Amino acid sequence: MSRILLIEDNEMNRDAISRLLERRGFTLLTAPDGEEGVRLCGETLPDLVLMDLGLPGIDGFEATRRIKADPATQGIPVVALTARALTSDREAAFEAGCDDYDTKPVDLTRLVAKIRQLLGREGDAP
Template identity: 80%
Template structure:
């Protein structure tokens, strides 16, 4: 089972997105701030990270930079998942090391399609 680390500070979003992804066959790990996200990524080595950008303690941009700077986690794809819909935010997320960018509210079909494409997993079961 593919493991996704969801780094999201909003508890309602974290719970809802986790449940939706679990129903699609993913195991979901969670973190409530950027520092915890970096730590959990190092400890758990998930297959993919969904990273909110507006996080407490350490924002998603810096958390992504730290994940990408660590040889143990550098190859893990990070997808920015945020309500920030400006082109400049997208560009900044990609510059920080994110491989893709998706906006909230989450379009589950689109997000799962991106996740599966990044993980090389064909169609949803």
Template identity: 65%
Template structure:
């Protein structure tokens, strides 16, 4: 069972996504801001991280950069999740070190395909 860390500040989005992924067999951990996301990623070493980009305390771009420069977490794939759907937002997420990018609202089948490709 793949371990997935969801870093998302919106409680409704967290609950919906975690329930849907648990039903698909994923083991889910949740962080509500970028700083907590880094701490949990370092502690739990998940197989994949779903990273909201607009987070309190530390945004998703900064959190991803830190994860991708730390030896213990740099190989964990990160998928950026954002309501920003401009092509420049995708480029910005990839430049920060994200391995893929998806938009909100989440299309579960599309997201699952991206997750499976990285796992």
């Protein structure tokens, strides 16, 4: 079972996304901010990170840079998950090291497909 770290400051979003992905067979770890997310990522080494970009403290861009700068976590795929839908935000997410980008509100089918692709499990049932 794949472990996903969801770094999201909005508690309602965190709970809803966690429940939806758990129903799809994923194990979820959560962090409410960038600092905690980077720390938890290094401690637990999840299979994938879902990163909100608009986090308090260090934002998702900086948290992603820190995850990708650490040899222990640099290979973990990071998906930017954000309400920011501008092309410049997408480009900035990729420049920070994100492996993919998805927008809120979450389209669960699309998000799960991206997660499965990044985990090399495209053929798995949704």
